[in-house]
Amino acid sequence: MKWLSSLSIERPVTTIMLIVTMIALGLVSLVGLPVELMPNLNFPVITVATGYSGVAPQDMEELVTKPIENAIESIEGVKTMTSSSKEGMSHVVVEFEWGTNLDSKSIDIKDKINLIKRMLPSDIDDPIVSKRNIMKNEVAMKLNLSGGNLSDLKKIADDVLKPKFERIPGVGSVDIYGGLDKEILVKVDPYKLESYGLTVDSLINLLRTASVNMPAGNIKEGGKEFLVRILGKAESVNDIKNIVISNKNGNTLYLKDVVDIMLGTEDRDNYNRFNGKESISLNLIKESGGNTVSIADNAKKMMKTLKNELPEGVKLTIGQDKSTYIKDSMSMVRDSALMALVLAAIILFIFLKNIRATLIISTAIPTSIIFTFVLIKYKGISMNLLSLGGLALGVGMLVDNSVIVLENIYRHLTEYKKPVIEAARDGAAEMGLPILASTATTVAVFLPVAFTKGIAGEIFRDFSYTVAFSLLASMIVALTFVPMISSKILKEGRETNKEGKLFVKLKEKYSKWIGIALSNRWKTLGIAVFIFAIVITAGIKFVGLDFFPSTDSGEYTVTATLPTGFDLEKANKIGKKIEKIVKANKYTKKYITQVTKKTIIVDVETPSKDLRKVSIEDISSNIREKMKNIPDITYTVKGSSRGGGGGGAAIQVSIQGDNYVILEKLSNKVKEKIKSLKGIVDVESSFEGGNPEVRIKINREKAEYYGLNISYISSIINSKMAGIVPLKIQSSGQDIKVKLILKKEYRDSIKKLEDILISTRNGETVRLKEIANFEQGEGPTQILREDKRREIIVSANNSGISLGNATKEITKAINGIKFPSGYSYKFGGSQKSMMEAMQSLVVAFLIAIFLVYMILASQFESFILPAIIMISVPFSLVGVYLGLMITGFSLSITVMIGIIMLAGIVVNNAIVLIDYINLLKAREIDRHEAIKKAGKTRLRPILMTTTTTVFGMIPLAMGIGASSDFYQPLAISVIFGLSVSTLLTLIVIPVLYSLFDDFHIWYMKKRGKAE
Template identity: 35%
Template sequence: MKLVNTSVKRPVGVIMIVLAIIALGTVSLRNLNVDLFPKIDLPIAVVATSYQDAAPQEVENLISRPIESSVSSVEGIQTVQSQSQAGSSLVLMMFNNGTDLDQALLNVRESVDQVKGALPDGAGDPNIMRFSPDQLPVMWVGLTGDKAAQLTEVADDQIVPYFERQSGVASVTVEGAKEREIQIVLDKAKMQQYGVTAQTITQSLNSSNQSASVGTVEKGNKDLQLRVTGEFESIDDIKQTLVQTESDGTVHVDELGEVNDTHKESSGETLVNGESAVVLSIMKKTDANTVEVADNINESMADIEEELPADVQSDVIIDTSEYIKMSISSVVQNILIGGIISFLILLLFLKSIRATIVIGLSIPIAIISTFTLMYFTGETLNVLSLGGLALGLGMMVDSSIVILEHIYTYRQRGYSLVQSAIKGASELAPAVIASTTTTLVVFLPMVFVDGIASDMFTPLALAVSFSLIASLIAAVTLVPMLSSKLLAKATQESGRRYWFNRLLDRVNNGYRAVLKWVLGHRKTTVFGTIAIIAGSLALIPMIGASFIPSSDQGQLQVTVETEPGSSLAHTQEVTEQVSEKLEAYDDVMEMNYLNVGGGGAGMGMGSSGNQATYMLELIPASERSVSTNDVVKDISDDMASVAGAEISVMATDSATGTGDPIQISLKGPEHDVLRELAGEVTGAISEVKGVHNATSSAEEGVPQMSIEVDSEKAAMYGLTEQQITNQIQLQFTGQTAAQYREEGDEMDVTLMYPEDERSTISDVEGMTIQSESGAAVPLESLVTLEQIQGPVTLQRENQQPQVNVTSEIIDRDLGSIMGDVEQRLEQLNMPEGYSYEIGGQAQDMTDSFTDLSIALVFSIFLVYVVMAIQFENFLFPFIIMFSLPATIVGVLFGLFVTGLPLSIPAFIGIIMLAGIVVNNSIVLVDYINIVRRNGKARYEAILEAGPSRLRPILMTTLTTILAMVPLGLALGEGAEMQQPLAVTIIFGLTISSIFTLLLIPVVYTLFDDLAAKFKRRKKTES
């Protein structure tokens, strides 16, 4: 090949190109975006709408359903879901993969705008946004101190503006803040004495709190702007506001009630390590580097801490970049260990430091080139792309080994160094290109795989492909050039390592003897192989299946849910018991963050006083003797003794963001029936071993007091339903009357009644309504009061009522658990018109396995096509393909021995094996043909080709297998994702290599006999 000839004769040019690649790769590495996992394309749009003080049923009928109907016609929508709860509606649209979400959002906005006018008065403007995992915080920072108001002021005025100026930060949200409010606590007796209503007070406050431009006048040669300034400048201005009385007199606001400068009543509480706190959650920009953003925040914290008040402390609660750094570090460590192992294997076989360096240089060149290609293709540096480099490490030297072996051959025949390099590399360059191509083409069908499997493993496939392409180029340019300069003494035998040669001779002799036996017992060999393959299939039920392995990130979430309708104070009492239980885990826990009363918050949904959430950060896995799952089980057992609440414990895993492992969607026309079915399903699946924290989205009803206005009685007193509603709302919720500005801050001026007049049922029953004439009418004479159970949240999917039953899994694989769950579901008698669907990770697993199975079939076909082109023959590639069925023996045996289920990474490993295992067979069959063309009989040709090709086959196989051992052992943080892939390749390639060396020669003879018989028959017929 001209490329080989040029590289040998122009070594300076090759060296300069290599140096340029190293420089470019170094720059690319510094600029690569570092993250834990690749970006997952989740084409989801969200429409969030508020409807204050409306019940879930009203929200569903008046908000959710009209919006659902309007957006359902948007092109590309796969599913429309809605959640309606008191005061808010959330409509989620899931689009087909490949949908242009920017255009889809425009279409959604147009559809919502068309229906916006039909929404009821009081409904907020629909907020349309996209959902992305990038919107999740990368860091949580807690501020603790004695005064909550001071913490809020420090957060809002000092820290948030400073953090948001840091590079890569998109926004900072404050949780647990105390919002300042001016409260006017009204005195009913004085209001009645002066004949003043709340409406009159509101009008007076608004009219006294206005500034306006009223024109201009001339002053000399200038126009003078006339402006009436009437805004409140102090709290005293609010107190002294005049209110018109019924008798045309005036009275000050502070004579009608108490004016307090205080904070809004809190709907929740935030604690960090048991102390009251304000928590800042930091979100990065979409294209920002997670690690870089976290480093910037940590540096800025160090700078700003000097300016904080002495009694305010700041602590990092959760920093997602720490796990990313540890994971990346562990993968890099595995790459280094694998590289050292490969180097030692090469040194053992080649018996020459120089020769080993010639081949070993392919590894760093390939890795550095891969970083450059990753940068220009927009890939991130994550555990999967780095894992691809670690997995491809041993394969990077395969081409170089084959080239160097052939250069050795010419050198031993007496050719000069330069001639040996040119002839040896030129002759085998087409073969190594074809061999590498068979490994690369298996990744092409991944282009047609959709969903999470594609998003997660395309970067791995690209990393492996880039590294193999770079190593191939190095093999046909750099290796010949270095061989022509460095191998002068490399071919000389030395007595220092003869022990290994003698070992290889014994292995060769043993292999020759076994090869003679299998060639003499061809039927036994073939049927024995079939029996072994069939026997390995019996391991499938014992292996099980799962979606994607979870990684031990050391993060837990404990959810506490008291009875629906429970007060915040009661939930806080329960959390105190939970916190006491958690103290027993201080030795493995770094940080705990508690949010009480904010369980339903997020994306426009309201908070709930009966919910509390703990986020627990454990010490790194290397510093503790127990796994996160072990801690989950122990805490779950301990929480069983806490009465008065449902407590669920789960490990949080940001690997996929795919939701719950098990999700069962129940659908039908009536919410009440679905709620009952959900209870039956929850009970049924809870009995399945491995199901953990099975819960239903149809929570128990919240106790409600239904107030039904008698419109005829109300009309008798000149009252409307709206007027009665407003007065009840003022009594029990309060009413914003005006805005007060002070030093750039704006706060509400709120009218409310004393707490002892708005806290019990008797306060409702004894309430009076003021008519237009000023008469006080008892509420009970105008309405019917009834205590009922109201729903918490109403869900719909594709415009049909829906309830979800979800569950975590523990101690068993997802596939086995789902098999048992489906059996339980089939035993349930579903009413007519009601059905269920399996979703969550179980459905994603099924879809991904289906797509990957199709990809595997296409990969095998492409490998055959490449070999057919290489051999220019249809028969020899077919013979070589017989090395593939035996691979399943190694795969299943490896998964069984290591206790790993068949998962998406393991399936990717099987696809990769389709391109790897044939390489040894190609080398063997190709050499058998060469020997036969030289005049030897078939039997002698096989006995010569097998042992002579054993050495390069052992070299390439051992470097590939042993380089993956660190990943197969899951050493370090974040290695759980690559472990199934590495185990699959290690065991699959090992077993397949054995079958290749023994089975392929037998199959070769069988098909050769068949071809000869066919030729003889053809001659006879002619």
């Protein structure tokens, strides 16, 4: 490395141009980098979805889901296969191992489904095979349209707003909720039709053919050719009413004579409100690869242009803007990095007491950061919470290389009284290998994380690359820019080693402590081991285990599930009660409500966490407590976690077996057990009550006698009970459906259902009851399966208790339930993901330790010295557990990343110390004196690098700003781990060095070799 520092000093212009080029490339790379909250997560999951209208869950399972599962299970690499069979819908989810080529697996699945298509019902929807992307179908922005009647607003949303917003780059679709569509209702009395010799089927065919415009050829006349068109398309309610059914002997029978026809609106199937007032929501759905910030910015520009196009009184406002949180998070990371830079500069000045030296390093830091953007862009990494967070956390570490080089140059200049150029060259060259080793060890610990398979690797890959890139950039700067600028700025004879009285006293004290420790080596080592054992034991007992740290995004969602059979109006009344509770909370800023017969969802936005005195978890608990007063519902109140923890309930217990009756009984027992546990909230089951149903069993022989098949009978029943739309008319530029349906009195009883007339192929009719038997029953609303076994999932969230402790308590409770043979339970959800991620990161940690050892062994040409240095790694765990116990955080995935970081950071101090001990011993200085002198000489760079790293992470450890709580436990772990490890390393490493050196001398003597 000597040649590099010498070259930089001899060719300063070249060095400056190199640095300027690095900065220029970095700034160019920074422009246009996409901004997102989290990296694009591609899960190894493929879904197969298909529909079969009107078919019950049990029949969907038997006719559609099972054949698809049987076909897919033979594909190589399938890890887990789950499915959901609901009324009219089948959804199969296939999970593969991480790293699987999903493109080829998608082709395999499509091929398998094509082979079994003949086994599936002929009239099902074509199965759709798609890869799952967590960022796909994500809502980038919710817009709110209000200020008019709901049918007019719906027309504006459909015809004006939807097409315009769908043209915004990155928007996959615009989903519209709320509003009412106009509809012409043709209400049929089947007995009245019979009196006219008509059937519902004949009316459907009449409507389909009575409203058309058709070409009728061409006519040539007067040298011109005319197109002949027959205009028969209905354009109003009156046109529909006056459709002629028959005209016999001058007696005209119109459609209005046999049915009731009126213009109205479609039957409501939902309510949508913004801050309690009915409105329409337009959800801008991000396509795969779309950018939330870009979409939101373009949408706001579009809103300005549309302002004057909307009718008077109609307003288009922002209901929810996901980009705001992203921008706030990026600002938090940027501010943390700048604050870290300032703190590092202050610490350097305190240690160096030299403004020129401080400026040298303060210039080196931003240069390293800016150049990192070149590598980020080359790698295809976006500016997200992980990549920028890596830079913010790494600011303190970026100082290390430059500090070590500058401090050594400073020492050569002041202590050895060398000329400035010689001091710069020799000082940088002397530290070349230690810097290379320390950088290599720190970079090496991030490589296993970058290549780790699983969700932890996917999430922290950008983070790992960013830290590694920035450290490599800092090494280049330290070995080129720092010695070059030092040779130009530092002045011979004017520089003094201004350590200060306090620091001089500290060095003297430290020298005495080393002497005492070396005189009591085994006692010192015993005390260190005792501290390690006590803290680690206490940490394991008292520190909880979580997947990700809970993040406060300022939003929470109330989800209420209603019993089967509720009508929409009753659901809406409950929705208003929930809104009243939400509105009464003083921290509610705005809320969006969506109500269906089955579910009520209220998305609530509060001020940012810095503007309120309570956490989002406290607010959720308050809302949850008040929700207890609403009967007949199950509900969850969950904060929006944007740190990567994923959606859904944190705790999922899957009860598996074959018989759904037994599964229901077991799931109810599990649910009641979990409900009784403290700290477990939002408990609900995937099997909530039964789905009342009328089962129509077609007599196949009788149906065949009349020339009918089951598929035809099903379609007729469905069209008469649910209604059918045989045509649409266009009025005032708006498409209006014409819906034919039996009058309500003929649809509100099973007896009326039995009397439905079915047209046969020979023109006759037969009542449904003549070819079918009827029975009432109750079935599940959905049937879940995992690996072809039926399951019911009991889900919950933890509140005030870690996920690990919650899992322990639930396990104890469930183990008290006796499961029949063939029935079992297991955990899924966040707990399953947490354990898989933890296992992956433990493996990554062990690989990192091995790589660090290999690098150190190569540097020192020894197997013993790296082992001594590596002792600093377990000592860092003492600090980590102390930090977690003091601050109350749990051991999470982010903390594990911090521990892996420490494996590369804490060894640097020991490297610098032992490298200098070896250097002094090579100069034939007594070992005892070499250790003491090395300790005194390296104390300042060790404390400088440790302090700058620690202070560089303080801004994130403070937890101020959006998304800071994601990094807070990581920063705290590194701060405490590095601090404690440094203190123990300064004493224990010299002791271990002397012990191993004694062992080496004894071993060499025993082998008869001179030392």
